[in-house]
Amino acid sequence: MAEMDLADLPVDNPLRVDNPALIPAARYYDEEFYRLECERLWPRAWQMACRLEQIPDVGDWIEYSNVGKSVIVVRTKDGVKAHQNHCRHRGVPIAGGQGNAEGASAHGNCAKSGFICPFHGWRWNMDGECTFVYGRHLFDEEVLEKDELALKPVRVETWGGCAFINHDPDAPSLRESLGPVLDRLEARGMSKLRSEWWFATVLPANWKVAMEAFMEGYHVMKTHPQLQHAQPSLYNARYGNETGGLGPLVNPNLGVRENIQEALTSMDLLGEGMAGLVHAKEIAIAKELADVELPEDPQLAMMTWYGIVCQAITDKLRARGEDVPDLPRVMQEHPVEAVEFLFPHYFLLTYFTSMSSYRIRPLGPESCLFELWSLTHYPEGEEPEPPREPVMLPFDSQDFPMIPRQDYSNIPIQQKGMHSEGFDHLRLSKDREGLISNYQRLIDGYIGGASPQRLAAANRMLGGNFDGPILDLQLE
Numbered sequence: 255m256a257e258m259d260l261a262d263l264p265v266d267n268p269l270r271v272d273n274p275a276l277i278p279a280a281r282y283y284d285e286e287f288y289r290l291e292c293e294r295l296w297p298r299a300w301q302m303a304c305r306l307e308q309i310p311d312v313g314d315w316i317e318y319s320n321v322g323k324s325v326i327v328v329r330t331k332d333g334v335k336a337h338q339n340h341c342r343h344r345g346v347p348i349a350g351g352q353g354n355a356e357g358a359s360a361h362g363n364c365a366k367s368g369f370i371c372p373f374h375g376w377r378w379n380m381d382g383e384c385t386f387v388y389g390r391h392l393f394d395e396e397v398l399e400k401d402e403l404a405l406k407p408v409r410v411e412t413w414g415g416c417a418f419i420n421h422d423p424d425a426p427s428l429r430e431s432l433g434p435v436l437d438r439l440e441a442r443g444m445s446k447l448r449s450e451w452w453f454a455t456v457l458p459a460n461w462k463v464a465m466e467a468f469m470e471g472y473h474v475m476k477t478h479p480q481l482q483h484a485q486p487s488l489y490n491a492r493y494g495n496e497t498g499g500l501g502p503l504v505n506p507n508l509g510v511r512e513n514i515q516e517a518l519t520s521m522d523l524l525g526e527g528m529a530g531l532v533h534a535k536e537i538a539i540a541k542e543l544a545d546v547e548l549p550e551d552p553q554l555a556m557m558t559w560y561g562i563v564c565q566a567i568t569d570k571l572r573a574r575g576e577d578v579p580d581l582p583r584v585m586q587e588h589p590v591e592a593v594e595f596l597f598p599h600y601f602l603l604t605y606f607t608s609m610s611s612y613r614i615r616p617l618g619p620e621s622c623l624f625e626l627w628s629l630t631h632y633p634e635g636e637e638p639e640p641p642r643e644p645v646m647l648p649f650d651s652q653d654f655p656m657i658p659r660q661d662y663s664n665i666p667i668q669q670k671g672m673h674s675e676g677f678d679h680l681r682l683s684k685d686r687e688g689l690i691s692n693y694q695r696l697i698d699g700y701i702g703g704a705s706p707q708r709l710a711a712a713n714r715m716l717g718g719n720f721d722g723p724i725l726d727l728q729l730e
């Protein structure tokens with residue numbers, strides 16, 4: 255039976271989330287649950303397969319592989335196409351073929367030679383048509399029917415400077431699946447960003463443990479204490495102090511200049527700690543405005559100051575030739591959360607005009623491939639040569655920026671803790687860790703065979719849900 259049909263059958267999911275605030279720990283290591291995800295979630299979800307700058311020229315291709323399914327994404331004369339990566343003769347991958355083991359990211363250009371199978375040398379062009387069968391006369395013509403020899407197409411959509419693939423012919427479109435978050439990110443100049451760098455690492459943890467480390471800011475106080483120390487009022491306003499009450503967003507005990515200094519120190523730490531999240535060039539512009547004239551009232555002064563900074567970043571980067579968005583306008587008209595997730599495995603962090611982006615693929619129930627890009631704008635003609643593959647580092651490498659390094663220090667030990675005797679469930683904050691629950695229950699929706707329309711409707715609710723509440727996803 256074809257895999258697509260399997261996903262429609264009823265299935266026993268003993269690890270289903272029944273209480274939205276309690277997530278069964280075994281979902282992060284159970285082999286059977288992992289198998290259900292591989293069979294019923296991944297083949298039906300839109301997956302970020304590559305950045306378009308990885309395939310700038312006609313004929314450029316990359317291999318995107320996840321949970322045993324390998325796809326070739328190729329730029330053709332008629333746009334980006336995707337093909338299943340197997341030879342129509344005896345199944346050998348026709349390009350790459352190492353899968354995603356240890357971050358393998360095969361790429362090349364097929365404009366001259368096409369794709370040539372390494373086993374017996376059959377060939378295809380970039381459109382997937384078979385162009386050569388060695389010793390054709392040795393075969394019965396009926397097994398060499400033209401359409402059957404063509405590479406199997408995979409659905410592909412481009413958005414935000416990336417190609418997304420989906421193995422499910424019946425899945426709603428990328429836009430219907432993810433909703434308005436795509437417009438909000440696009441308004442922030444998403445498709446004009448270029449990679450500054452691209453790192454990858456293998457983490458000894460379930461892919462969801464790694465994803466969920468970024469779904470709330472509630473861990474900042476303990477995991478990234480330097481951020482809270484730099485600007486305590488920001489975090490007290492959102493999470494309260496250790497014993498309770500929420501504080502004001504701007505510290506009324508500090509003067510306006512001291513509040514600005516706190517904000518600048520905080521930006522410095524975010525910039526050094528996470529690169530693209532706040533770019534050094536943006537911080538430099540903000541620093542030039544530390545003494546600008548402002549109203550007396552600290553709250554009003556800080557709002558005014560952020561407005562002036564956003565306008566100056568827009569104007570100065572545009573004057574350098576960068577096609578950045580009009581920040582004061584898009585922040586008003588298309589506000590984005592500090593982190594925006596594109597279910598299932600891609601997310602973006604932004605502050606001004608640059609972004610960090612992350613993609614996490616399972617390598618097994620307790621291992622995942624974690625990729626991290628720093629993205630920013632460049633003046634036309636000054637874009638750097640795009641990286642074609644990530645720089646692989648061990649997860650505890652000091653070469654990672656400080657903030658992911660701090661996150662990576664928790665992820666592998668949390669994975670171990672999941673197995674601890676008596677640890678049956680994770681218990682979530684209904685107000686701040688809702689996205690974790692919402693993600694997990696959307697996965698249950700895929701496993702349980704909910705209709706594509708319901709899955710898409712639930713998925714659309716996840717835009718803007720970072721740090722947010724547990725939602726009724728209407729999947730029952």
Ligand code: FES
Nearest residue numbers: 341343344371374
């Ligand atoms: S398996 Fe590809 S040509 Fe034989």
Ligand SMILES: [Fe+2]
Nearest residue numbers: 467477478661
């Ligand atoms: Fe973190």
